[in-house]
Amino acid sequence: MHDYKSLFESVRRSSRRLGLLEEDLRKKTLESLIKITLENIPAILSANLLDLQKMDKEDPKYDRLLLTESRIKGIVEEIRQVISLPSPLHKILEKRTLENGLELEKITVPLGVIGIIYEARPNVTFDVFCLALKSGNGLILKGGSDADSSNRAIMEVIHQALEENGIPKEAFQLLPADRSATQALLEAVEYVDIIIPRGSQGLIDFVRKNSKVPVIETGAGIVHTYFDETADLEKGKAIILNAKTRRPSVCNSLDCLIIHQSRLDDLPGLLLPLLEKGVIVFADKQAFAHLPSHPLIELAKEEHFGTEFLSLKMSIKTVSSFEEALDHIEKYSSKHSEAIISENQKNIEQFLNVVDAAAVYANASTAFTDGNQFGLGAEIGISTQKLHARGPMALQELTSYKWVVRGNGQIR
């Protein structure tokens, strides 16, 4: 068995002063990374080919695993964006002088060492490295075995960029693609400050259940949009179409349309654009009765509520009141993104107040739940928990803080 402990210790030790590097050096290092990546496109693509050859082309993971020259150039563009983001470190969050003359500052510092467990998406290797370097954190990556050859080629490029700039590469490590490595990482309480799983619900559940290290859960979005009694039909049509079909595979996409029973006559009109895009609709009894027969419209079963479809599927729930809509959301929401379409200000404000989710919307598409859209810059995921970070997790959420106290002999 691999000696993970000494590897973890080495990451911990060598990452201790990453928070103190000059921002210019971080930028220079990311610029080196861009240069070296572009020079090594053939090497990365041939490593990627080794992984691809082992996978069935019909596997939905194939496309996520696939790197191409143009995809690598897209990644390079993202690195450029990270370079231009403001540093999240050394920000003074609070500052005050106490009566006794003590000067207090609450300033941002790196979390320490971040562990990422992810599946066959080699672009994540680039992403999280850039965010970790920028936020002064050490990094322990555990990628999927399907992408191991690609990940190793990318880590080589990353290590070259670090070496060129005199930053200890020991602080950024990729574990062997081996289950025992995952287990060791989940137990590395002394060496790792936070673990972020990125991937399927199964992966996230496994990490949450088995980790001794604090975990930030990202992902699972069971997203509702409620079409209220007073909703504007045209706004509703555009919002529902966008929330469902813009990118059905992402966590902020719509899963369940809730409709007030007084608006069931508008339902066919609301659904038409979705049906044209091939969305399969699971309608509850009342809604089903109001819809023409259509090959894509089925009667909903209980399992169609509280489900994250991640595909062109959507359920419909009919409610007889605003309160019933709130209850349905409370029962089935994963507290990611929830929306109301309404022209009733009282209902809007009550919805925004009462609904417990990372992002709550009035008259807008839930597709906006995204770090870049919110103006936070590149995100590492959307947190669906309430501790530390909620909603889009970007650079700032990869920091902690400390209290710095300057005195002149004060005692209590």
Place this chain on the structure above:
Amino acid sequence: MHDYKSLFESVRRSSRRLGLLEEDLRKKTLESLIKITLENIPAILSANLLDLQKMDKEDPKYDRLLLTESRIKGIVEEIRQVISLPSPLHKILEKRTLENGLELEKITVPLGVIGIIYEARPNVTFDVFCLALKSGNGLILKGGSDADSSNRAIMEVIHQALEENGIPKEAFQLLPADRSATQALLEAVEYVDIIIPRGSQGLIDFVRKNSKVPVIETGAGIVHTYFDETADLEKGKAIILNAKTRRPSVCNSLDCLIIHQSRLDDLPGLLLPLLEKGVIVFADKQAFAHLPSHPLIELAKEEHFGTEFLSLKMSIKTVSSFEEALDHIEKYSSKHSEAIISENQKNIEQFLNVVDAAAVYANASTAFTDGNQFGLGAEIGISTQKLHARGPMALQELTSYKWVVRGNGQIR
């Protein structure tokens, strides 16, 4: 076996809208609590007597368990302070209008349901209830069996205050003093958002190891103060005496004095006031050789470093350089509070930058690590982890936030 699940569900359900109560109602409820508590002093004291009768008077827990009329009046004063603190809810942390017209607000909301596991300190029952009500959180308490009768009497008073003000008492519950209740609470992922253990290191370790619910660790402070080459002797004397002897039983008290070897001649003078207070000193070889023989001065063993004494004991480590002091702290610190005494600005700034702890001090006593001292109000503990809350955890740290997005039909 008790049906904890339905109890947890009831707390979750009835606490959902606690965040929406008017601040005035919270204040009125805490005022009712003061009134009812004062009226029920005899009932609380006789319940407390039942607990006390089961405990040996020599047990150090006896004093923590003991309630008296004057202690209850002290608790009432603390409730008054909580009433006067600003509400941590509905604070707008960020606000911006996106180019597309979407209005974004990041506002504070309650965490949801807080679980507290604590030992024989019935005052904690009052404390955490007040903070939970003020921050809009439901509460599940698991107190020590030693204090069960006291805790039940206090909960009765709390429930009366809630009933008088129309707030659902189901949202604030005390579990049976039974191990199976602890186990159930640690697994209540769906119902509890955060667990905070309050008590001994053993309790904290147990909770961290066994909880499926996110835990905030509070407590353990292995605290160092470094007396640098250029340290001012008088400041040093006062700071070290204060940090060690003000309240040796609390987590911010000094455990290890690190001294630069060039200042060993000052060591007897630094220690004199501590020896007069009865502090037992474990000095390393070099320091020991510089000290007169004294019944309270012993040669240190390895076990005396990295130990939280919580009593009138202190170790001494001699270093030959500033860097060696930093290394010693890195090796043994629990990242709670660390201090430097120095007149060298470069060393001071480097110490404050490099040392990784919740609170880092220059020329001041670590006894200031405390929510009230930092101006944060009543605290629920001192977090020694980096996620969510670091250092004193007060009302603000019992909140999360949500993103509120107001639109007019925006799609992405």
